[in-house]
Amino acid sequence: MSRRRFSSDHVFFSYLTLSGTSIVAILAGIVVVVGLQSRENINRTGITEFITGTTWDPVAGIFGALPAIYGTILTSLIAIIIAVPLGFGSAIFISEFAPPRIGVVFSVFIDLLASIPSVVYGLFGLFTFAPFMREHVQPLLQGAFGKLPVFQGPPLGVGFLTAGILLSIMILPIITSVSREVLKAVPTPEREAGIALGLTRFELVRGVLFPLSRSGLFGATILALGRALGETMAVTMVIGNRYEVSSSLFAPGHTLSAVIANEFTEAGTPQYLSALAGLALILMGITLLVNVIARILVLRITGATR
């Protein structure tokens, strides 16, 4: 009987299980360390006041997270809305439209987009993209849709919209490459059946490819959303860093990770540090929420337990 307990199989699979649990442990460790760090501020401010407060005053010691939460969610949402159609469209382009050679070249371009460091995106955003937005795009939008509340305010170049678009460029490669994989994985019989029925490319995508790759596309979106939520360097250069909630897309704002990155090195008082840790906790909470919701939705759609 003791032989069975320590069989090589048992050892090996125990090692696998241990590795898996160590990932959970690392995540738990991070959450615990950050959570402990944020306790001081929570004790002073209270959780609801912290999440709903709108002032961030390090000198007076008043910390409210709402504008940062708003900015994080808004910019990520803009990024997803732009990047998912474009990314899936490019994936379709590679797999259905482009001749193989061009498809390969195009894939390399997408990879190149993914290789650019975020610092470079940030500098590009500040020195090239924001002025472009300020001088051309924003006036255009205001001229056409000026009445809408989302396009109010002077064109500054930096703001939610610019940050959202920059983020979308950064998450495009993820969506494109994962969609590419998913499209490749569509079983050939299904695809050929569609072609045999005389479907146009559009109908093929709409009726066959898209339904079959929906859950994979969804996974890609979640991955991309995760990246967008946590992106720091590039966003902080173009968001305007103004701690305010605003309904206008042209307004400057702030995000959770930008606040942390900007102020962590200079946070002098323990309460200040603790407030920043609180922001990190909220960010991780949002990420967890997104992942859990995604998992539940996937369960509903596919009925699978993966």
Add this chain to the structure above:
Amino acid sequence: MFRHNKKTHLWLERTLQAKTLVLIALNILGVSGTLACKGDKGSGTGVSSFASVSKDVTIQGAGATFQYPLMSKWTQEYNRQNPNVRINYQSVGSGAGIRQLIAGTVHFGSSDAPMTDEQLKEAKMPVLHIPVTLGAVAVIVNLKEIGDRPLRLDGTILADIFLGKITKWNDPKIAQINPEVPLPDKAIAVVHRSDGSGTTFIFADFLAKSSEEWRTKVGVSTSLNWPVGLGAKGNEGVSGQVLQMPYSIGYVELTYALQNKLNVAHIKNPSGEYVPPSLETVEKAATIATSLPEDLRVFITNADAPMAYPISSFSWVIVYRDQKDCAIATALARFLWWAVHDGQQFSAPLHYAPLPKEMAERCEQKIRQITCEGKPVL
């Protein structure tokens, strides 16, 4: 247990003998090295006064981004003259530098703002503030109507602009002191720092001295709750933003304004003069520092001296007075001595103002206070 044959045995013995000899030799050299260290302690100016340290030493430092270019020049020069002393300075920010010093992960910190009383309490052990260079905060504007002409501003107006009370360029208060300048009827776009920084601290200190409302409403710190304006990251962020955005105003370290050829404002000082930021005017501000408190923690903003630029500041290196590692303490003390004497010749080409000659003596006193195992290291 071991299976030597005769050959191995012989080899082992010989190696052991060789190793012992080497160890003894090293020890002798080491000892003589330390003896040489207690070379003559002339009040003279430089490296030649001290015999070189024979042991390889690496010193870690962290702090203000403002000091980074000058520090990198210093550490390289010093390493060239003393190849066995390597000083690694990383610009993580003034506050971070102080925190790392308190945490004990670096040997010295540097900062544009001296440690606060709370931070001193946290440090538990006494620290020394040694000013090594001077900085100035330039107010930069992007006003094409003004061309190359300087804009005049004073502390009250600046505070009102950054408080959001003055919103247009052609506001009567600004026009009053700039009679020859055609000010446009445009909104002022305020740009400030989004990240905590010593530059902000110095600027806010000046504004607080000029405006009671600023002092009570916003305060003085490295990170502030700005009433109006956009935040840009880093000095380069602010200068980049102001360069791009017409009708904007911002504040950056002097070097950035000079390098980017931005239009800097002339600021009114307590003597009533409108002074541009430059190496000379900053040095003038530092001359009031001779009547200094003992610990050299002092602000020279709004310095009341002729032709002094009112938004100037010292930049300090901060070290613990009582060190544990003597080799490092000695090397560090010598480096600092060199920096406040010989090192000052490198300041001007890099747009840093050199310390006034009177300061060098005060610095020397401070550096001599560094001790290791109860004895001063110099």
Add this chain to the structure above:
Amino acid sequence: MKLLSISRKLLRIASSKRRFLNSLFSLGVVLSAILVVAPLFIILVSVAIKGGRALNLDFFLSLPKAVGESGGGIAHAIVGTLFMVGTGLLFSIPIGVASGVFLATTSNKRLSAIVRTSADCLAGVPSIVTGLFVYALLVVPFKRFSGFAGAVALSIIMLPTITRTTEEVVRMVPHDLFESAIALGAKRWQAVFRVVLPTAGRGILAGLIGAASRAMGETAPLMFTAFGSHFLNLNPFEPVSAIPLVIFNYAISPYEDWQQKAWAASLVLTFLVLGGIIVSRRLVYGRFG
């Protein structure tokens, strides 16, 4: 007759409507492809213009010089990056690959769901937070910054990617392979370790390279772990430099010479990462998939 001509007309309209929609769609797709690629060129061109001049052999082989002095390079940063990513891999491979295999082979649905969710959440933790975590654990207690701490931070960042890609790739190995190995008398662990894994090997390697490529571009977590250094340092328990740190430090300086170096270093980093991605693709598909 009339019916036939009417139905023919209807068919023509129907087919032209279909064709119209198809053309619209095709246009949209091509447009999105162009929109995706355009910013790439704009960014690359502006980086190349700003930094190209600083690229020469000296740049890769020499150590940094103070501002104002010509020459100098980022050799210390290249070594530092390679060292930390390599060491990070040493930590994350045993845990990551094993976890991936675990997720793919285990029948414990509860635990695997927890592990999978944890890996996804870990992927979403902002890298600066990971850096601060490692700072609290490995820097403060020992009172020193180290390349080792930087490597640990990078390994945590690489972990989720390695785990998930390994899981996906191992899942794709046909179950028959596993079963034939068992049928031939192998123990379960032998079947996994010596048959399934090697088959999935290329995919796993691709995942490793992909993760490493991402880690090479990380700045924030290294600021408070590896700290950065001006010197070439081979001691893992002392501060070490890295390419993204150099880019960051130089880019925010006011000196044109340094800014140029920052752009040049960005080019170097971009193509290092790109190289990694292309190699990993090649491994998986045997061509530039």
